[in-house]
Amino acid sequence: MLLLYSVLQLIYVILLAPLITGILIKTEERLESKKGPSVFQPYYDIFKLLKKESLVPRVASPIFRIGPYLNFSLYMLLIIILPIITGFPLTFGPTADFIGGGLIFGAASLIKKITALDSRNNYSHLGTARAASVGALADPLVVLIFILCGIISNTNNPYVINNIFQTSHSWFFSIVHLFIASAFGMIVIIETGKLPIESKTQAEFGMIDQAMELEYSGPELAIYKWGGYIKHFLLMSVFLNVFAFPFFLPMEGANFTHVIVYSFIHLGKMIILTIIFAFIEESVSKYRLYKIFDFMAVAFVITLLGVIAIYTTKGIF
Amino acid sequence: MEQLFLLVSCIQILLVVFIQWQVYIKKNIITFAVSSFILSLFLLQSGISNGENTLIFIALLTFFIRTIFIPRYMIVKLTKEHWRAREVAPVMGTASAIICSIIIVIISYITYTLTLYNYLHVKIGALPIAIILQGLFLIISKRNTFVQLIGYLIMENGVLFFGAILFPGLPLIFEAGIILDLLGIVMITGLINRLRENYVPDTLEEIEDLKG
Numbered sequence: 001m002l003l004l005y006s007v008l009q010l011i012y013v014i015l016l017a018p019l020i021t022g023i024l025i026k027t028e029e030r031l032e033s034k035k036g037p038s039v040f041q042p043y044y045d046i047f048k049l050l051k052k053e054s055l056v057p058r059v060a061s062p063i064f065r066i067g068p069y070l071n072f073s074l075y076m077l078l079i080i081i082l083p084i085i086t087g088f089p090l091t092f093g094p095t096a097d098f099i100g101g102g103l104i105f106g107a108a109s110l111i112k113k114i115t116a117l118d119s120r121n122n123y124s125h126l127g128t129a130r131a132a133s134v135g136a137l138a139d140p141l142v143v144l145i146f147i148l149c150g151i152i153s154n155t156n157n158p159y160v161i162n163n164i165f166q167t168s169h170s171w172f173f174s175i176v177h178l179f180i181a182s183a184f185g186m187i188v189i190i191e192t193g194k195l196p197i198e199s200k201t202q203a204e205f206g207m208i209d210q211a212m213e214l215e216y217s218g219p220e221l222a223i224y225k226w227g228g229y230i231k232h233f234l235l236m237s238v239f240l241n242v243f244a245f246p247f248f249l250p251m252e253g254a255n256f257t258h259v260i261v262y263s264f265i266h267l268g269k270m271i272i273l274t275i276i277f278a279f280i281e282e283s284v285s286k287y288r289l290y291k292i293f294d295f296m297a298v299a300f301v302i303t304l305l306g307v308i309a310i311y312t313t314k315g316i317f
Numbered sequence: 318m319e320q321l322f323l324l325v326s327c328i329q330i331l332l333v334v335f336i337q338w339q340v341y342i343k344k345n346i347i348t349f350a351v352s353s354f355i356l357s358l359f360l361l362q363s364g365i366s367n368g369e370n371t372l373i374f375i376a377l378l379t380f381f382i383r384t385i386f387i388p389r390y391m392i393v394k395l396t397k398e399h400w401r402a403r404e405v406a407p408v409m410g411t412a413s414a415i416i417c418s419i420i421i422v423i424i425s426y427i428t429y430t431l432t433l434y435n436y437l438h439v440k441i442g443a444l445p446i447a448i449i450l451q452g453l454f455l456i457i458s459k460r461n462t463f464v465q466l467i468g469y470l471i472m473e474n475g476v477l478f479f480g481a482i483l484f485p486g487l488p489l490i491f492e493a494g495i496i497l498d499l500l501g502i503v504m505i506t507g508l509i510n511r512l513r514e515n516y517v518p519d520t521l522e523e524i525e526d527l528k529g
Contacts, residue, residue, distance in 0.1 A: 175324050294338060297415035301334050304419050305327050308426060312323060312440045 005259060006080045006090040012263055013079045013237075017229035018042035020236070020274055027278035042229060046222045054218030059120045067115030068216070068223040074108040075230040082158060084237045085263045087166065087249030089159050097156035098146040102139070108227070109135060112212055119215035123204070127211025130289065134208065137296050138190050144303050145184055149242075151310055152176065158242050165246040172246075179306030181243040186299035188239050190292070192232045195281040197292055206289055233270070240269050319441060322482060325359045326444030328352075329478070330422060333451040333471055337414045342402040342463050346388045349467045353383035356474055360481055372481060379477070387470065387503050391463060394507030404461045414458045421454055422447040442483055448475035466506055473499055 022039035029036025038044075056064055080092040081101060096104060113131060116124040146156055152171060153161045165172050190197050193209050202210055213224050241249060248265050250258040287295060332352040336345045357380040364372030407414065422444075429443035452475060455468030 175320065175327060179327075291411075293412045294415065297412040298334060298338060301415055301419040302331070304423070305330060308422060308444075309323055309327060311426070312443065 001256075002091045005086055006092060008259070008263075009085050009090065010076065010079050012085060013230060013233055014076070014226075016267065016270075017233040018046060018226065020233055020270055021229050023271060024274045024278055024281075027275055028281055031278060031282045042225070046226055049217075049222035049225070050219050052218040054220055057119055057121070057215055060118050060215075064115055064118045064215075065220060067111050067118070068220040068227065071108050071111045071115075072223050072227045072230075074104055074111070075227050075234065078104050078108075078234055079230070082234060082238060083162050083241050083249065084234075085250075085259055085266055086254070087159065087162055087241075088252045088254075089157075093159065098149065098158050098161075099143065099156055101158070102142055102146065105231075106135075106139060108231070112224070116212035116215075121215045123207070123211045123214050126204075127208050127214070130208045131212060134190065134292060134296075137293065138187060141183070141296065141300055141303060142187055144300075144307075145180055145187070148176070148180055148303065148306050148310070158238065162242050162246045162249060163251070165242070166249060166251075174309075176306050176309045177243075179302050179309060181239075183299050183303040183306065184239055184243045186295065186302070188235045189280075190296065190299075191235055194277055196284045196287045197295065198286045206286060236270060236273055237266070240273060241266075244273075245269060321359070321362070323441050323444070325355060326441060326448065326478070328355055329448050329474070330444065330451065333448065333455065334415055334418055336455060336464070336467060336471075337418055337458070338411060340403045342404065342461060343392060345464055345467055346391050349470060350384050350388035352471070353379060353388075353474060356478060357384060359478075363482070375477070375481060382500060383470070383474070387500070390503060390507060391466070394510060402461075402463075404459055404464055406460060408458050408460060414454075417458070418451055418454060421450045425450050437483060439483060442479070445475050445479035445482070448472075448478060451475075462506065462510055466503060469502070470499065 019039060019042070022037075022042045025041065026036045026039045054065075077092075077095075078101060080090060081096050081104075083089075109131070113128045116128045149161045150156050153164050155161070165177065171177055188194075198206060209228070213221060216224055240246075248262060250262050329352055332348050332355075336348050339345050339348065357376045360372050360376035360379060364370070364374075364376055409417070425447040426443040429446055430440070433442065433446075434440065449472050452468045452470070452472030455471060456465045459465060459468070
């Protein structure tokens with residue numbers, strides 16, 4: 001049965017990830033009083049690109065072609081590890097804890113950087129350097145958040161952390177949880193490149209992610225884009241299921257119907273979060289590149305305040 | 318009560334961080350007003366729950382003077398175009414200032430745990446001290462006179478917070494005296510700044526460079 005849930009989770013995320021991006025784009029356009037593309041536009045883009053010819057720079061090595069598929073497979077591995085439609089570990093759940101999941105995210109990002117460097121495009125190199133600078137500061141912050149979760153739950157298992165926040169009201173309404181959720185929310189904004197960070201811009205002064213896949217075309221670009229949608233979906237799911245709103249997840253002993261019903265609830269949660277992101281994106285302006293570090297500094301401060309709150313109220317020191 | 322004290326302290330610390338983050342002076346003044354408002358609400362709640370009339374009076378005094386009068390006075394005295402006034406050249410970068418600010422919180426926590434905690438036995442007493450030191454850091458990390466003034470006011474907020482909670486029996490005249498001193502300092506600084514603006518032929522940047 002666990003294997004069946006794993007397959008279900010895999011199909012659920014892979015199929016619905018582009019839809020969430022489509023809803024985000026559509027909502028933003030509607031907020032600007034425009035008609036906007038269909039919510040299924042990301043699917044059309046992927047299918048169009050899959051049918052197109054692939055162009056590879058003459059100087060690139062075979063890594064350039066393999067990279068997108070490796071990247072995508074790492075995200076597939078993450079799908080079957082993380083708590084998305086179940087609150088209990090599935091077949092591959094014990095493969096990695098939160099730190100392990102972070103490392104897999106890091107590996108996927110590393111592959112993207114290597115392929116960007118392999119394309120030998122100046123803009124790709126520029127994007128890689130920027131992404132590495134941001135990642136070098138954002139990743140330790142994520143680890144710090146996970147350590148804080150570890151102090152609360154005595155483990156780094158996302159399922160246990162979800163169960164604690166879901167069942168213990170004293171932890172859920174504690175100030176420590178407020179800080180953890182806020183800091184992780186800021187990390188989601190950084191990692192998904194949403195405004196005020198906006199790494200997807202085409203403008204040279206601010207582009208980060210967009211620059212890295214500049215030399216890609218055809219099926220490889222489609223796979224990279226699809227991987228990007230899955231990354232957004234996973235980060236938002238972790239934010240919702242573990243930190244912000246860890247309720248209604250089917251616990252140990254839940255039957256198939258519970259899991260199916262929760263899948264729809266999860267989709268609803270994702271759509272609400274997407275609409276909130278759309279409102280944020282429409283109401284704030286983009287930071288200049290070097291201001292991103294100020295944003296991360298604030299996220300760091302919030303996380304450290306969480307640590308101080310734990311020490312002052314729980315008497316661990 | 319402990320959780321509420323912790324929540325208010327953390328909000329105060331975050332608001333100081335927000336002041337470090339912001340460039341526009343008007344936003345900093347409004348942030349200070351919000352910070353004072355939260356402090357006055359906390360003092361009011363604390364006074365009502367403990368039945369301390371002195372705390373309720375101080376809460377009202379804090380609300381009228383620090384939340385309404387001083388911020389309003391500062392905005393009026395800021396410049397003729399107060400929405401444009403901003404910190405042009407801070408002493409240190411924003412990200413570094415924010416990180417230093419939180420390091421100060423940690424240092425004050427450790428120092429407090431090793432020293433005053435042995436007498437007071439209240440762990441969260443470290444946070445008002447952190448707010449005082451953060452105010453001090455705001456004064457030395459910014460060049461604009463008004464932001465430095467806000468730093469001074471935040472220090473005073475920290476002192477009031479610390480005194481009102483850990484030593485609730487402090488005489489009212491002591492607290493009221495501090496608030497009146499504060500009023501005088503703010504008014505004199507505002508006047509000097511306006512005089513300087515009117516009589517020194519300058520650009521906005523030159524006003525910003527005025528040392529407090």
